[in-house]
Amino acid sequence: MTSHRFLSIRTKIAILFVVFMTVPFLVSGWFTYQKYMKDSEVSITSYSNQIVNQINLNLDRYIKEMERVTLAPLYDLNVMDILDAHSHSISTDVFLPTNEQFKMTLFMSSLQYDRSEIRGIVMFMNDGGIFSSSGNMTYTTWRAEQNEWMNDVYSEDGGLAILPPHEVEYYISGKQTFVSIARLIREPITNRKLGIIKVDLNAVGMERILTPFNLGIDSKLFVSDKQGRSLFPFTGSDGPNWQDPKLLTTSVRSDYSELLVIGQVPMAELRKNAANLTKFTLLISLISLSVAYLLAVWASTRLIRPLMELRRKMKEVQSGSFSVRAKVSTRDEIGFVTESFNRMVSQLERLVKEVYEVRIREKEAQLSALQSQMNPHFLYNTLESISMLAIHNDQLYLSSTVANLGKLLRYTVDNRQTKVLLQDEIRFVQAYIQIQTMRLGDKFKTEIYVDPSLQIALIPKLLIQPLIENAIEHGMGEQPMSIRIHADVDGNRLRLIIEDNGKGMSETTARSVISHMKSGLNDLTQESFGMKRKGYALRNSHQRIRLLYGNQFGIQINNRLSAGVRFTITIPLEWRLDE
Incomplete structure (x- = not known):
């Protein structure tokens, strides 16, 4: 069980380095992130309020311009005369003279000039006639049942009426949906109703007016009137979701037009920059920590390297090699232990050599004693006699073997040198091989x-x-x-x-x-x-x-x-x- 829990000193030091670097980094990083996110939300909320207020100001400015447009007929006598000529009750047989159409089209076209957001300016006469800035692009008569929006205009009684998205059928191109600004025109002296002037705004134009400033890629903008009816966007929206915690909602109501402007931005969009900065910071931090970890491993390895070297040398001594010495690379406690190890191994090597040399000398003494007790010349003469006897009996192979045996004895007994010439050793080997050849x-x-x-x-x-x-x-x-x-x-x-x-x-x-x-x-x-x-x-x-x-x-x-x-x-x- 102990071996499974073994951790080297290098590993322990590296782990300590990693812990001491990682824990403070994580703690400080977490607090920094929380503080940054809180400050970012406050800053982004303030920015969103500024944008919505600016949109509201732009909308009020535009409503005032449209108000001047709808009041323009009151200041043109020709237009007032034409309106007065058609102020009688609605008729099924309406005739619009060409000169009147020309004057009215020219007048309304001047009001529409350089206003791409306006689809058309239309005047509805009391007798059922229609004058339009689009000329022959509209019908010349209207019917009350097809223009229910007129009720909202009449309810304002000469005031400016802002009409929510509604379908109109007086354009020859077919049914279309517009947000419109309209006014009931009255004769200034008698206060008699002369007709209705209506400005139709298309969706693209409305969007250009309301969104000159960008709340965000996935942000949404809503505009509603004082009755809560949606003016923008025209279609495809369920209105603002006030209860969604994932959305930052900002609203402001105009004191002038009483329109409510609502901006909603996803919290994820608000936190996007913070998230990107966090990712970048995290990437830099991970790189820095990785470098720090590598330096920690390098430092721990460098600190423990003398001990690892000493351990390796100890294993070599354990295997029987007493000539090894550990390099003393530091002048600290590890260096002192290394020097002590070298002195101990030197003493062991000296003692082991002494013991081994004593045993070798004992063997040499035994061999010398045996050689002194033997009479080598007697052995040589005996082997020579056996060789001659073999030659006499035509056993030349046996004679050669006996002669080789004699060479072996002379080399081992007479030659007492510890080092010999390579050629002498080869001759001895050849004699030994010849003897083995006879046997094999x-x-x-x-x-x-x-x-x-x-x-x-x-x-x-x-x-x-x-x-x-x-x-x-x-x-x-x-x-x-x-x-x-x-x-x-x-x-x-x-x-x-x-x-x-x-x-x-x-x-x-x-x-x-x-x-x-x-x-x-x-x-x-x-x-x-x-x-x-x-x-x-x-x-x-x-x-x-x-x-x-x-x-x-x-x-x-x-x-x-x-x-x-x-x-x-x-x-x-x-x-x-x-x-």
Whole structure:
């Protein structure tokens, strides 16, 4: 359970950095956002009120202009005369002289000039006749049942009447819907009704008048009269929704025209700029936090790097490598611990080497004692006698084998040097191979190639033979096997390569041999005569190289299942110096 809760110091430091940066940022950001949103709503509400008031002023100004237009006939005697000529009761047979039509059309066209919002100006005579600024675009007579809007005009009794959207049929193009401004015209002296002047405003014109200022993309504008009837928009609207909390509603009623102007803007539209600013701020904040997090990880990694390096070196010491040293990169508590570790490893390395050298000296002493007790000349003479006897009996192969055995004994017993020439080691290996060839026959073949320039290179004695023995032991199967031995130079290093094409080692065996070979100096096992030494020869050769030259040298094993094993010996390139 403890392993599942393990967190490295680097992770803990990084988490602390992240928490200390994120929490204050989130708290300050939340309060800043709330304050900004509140201030934005106050500012936007004030702006909306200003816009609606400005629209109301524009509407009042326009109503006053239309009022002057509807009063214009009272100041034109020709128009008043025509109105008076048609002031009698409504008739089914109405005649409008051409000169009257021309005068009235010219008069009303002058009133309509440069006013694109006006569809037409129409005068309705008491006798049922119609004069229009559009001339022949309208009918010349009207009927009361088709113009119910006249009731609103009569109710104003000469005052200005603002008519909500209604359909009219006096235009030749057919039924159309207009908002209109109309007035009942009376004779100034007698106060007698002379007719009605009516100004028809189209929807596009009304929208141009009411919306010179933009409340917002999705905003809505409503205009209603004092009876609450909708004047704008003409169609397609259910009126303002006063109860919707998602809408900001602003209204103002004109003191002059008593019209109510209502503006509604979605709260989402009001908060759009705030939302965009919030998104931008959030993006910048996320980038800043990401950079801060990366810096936190970098800082924690930099702080913990000496400890990580020390931990890695400890693992190497644990695996048996006592030559490692940790780099002291800081002058703080971690640096002090690193220096103490280096001193401790140095002492351990010195003690282990001393123990190992003592054991080597013990073995050398045992070997020297054995050699001193033996009479090598007696052995050589005996082997020579056996060889002569074999030649006498025409057993030349046996004689050659005995002679090779003698070479092995002379090399191992007489030659007490720790380093020998590469050519001498190759001769010893060739003698050993010939003995193995007698035992294995045609199933065993070898190939040796060493550049003549490397013949006088120095290598540790008895270095190659254990590898050949290992290759035979693990690689020999039912099929013939060949071993190839060659040497090359890599910079200032000598490489001796022994490879075979045998069956190779299983993965389990290979891992066991490599692990045993690389076991540390503190895992030494003393061999006794006659014991089965699987892996011990390899390990001793590998450790002997490391003791002589350092941990960067040794034996490398490359196991190729069903394709053989490749041993690579790497040692410094040394030459014999002639005395």
